[in-house]
Amino acid sequence: xxxxxxxxxxxxxxxxxxxxxxxxxxxxxxxxxxxxxxxxxxx
Numbered sequence: 001x002x003x004x005x006x007x008x009x010x011x012x013x014x015x016x017x018x019x020x021x022x023x024x025x026x027x028x029x030x031x032x033x034x035x036x037x038x039x040x041x042x043x
Contacts, residue, residue: 001024007023
């Protein structure tokens, strides 16, 4: 949540929007490694 707020502030917005929230959520999934096996099987 704080990272989304920081992204919004850097862009000059008072509150985070959907894009900020989606970016932070996707980053959290990458860091956690969620979905790694699904991508490996598709390759």
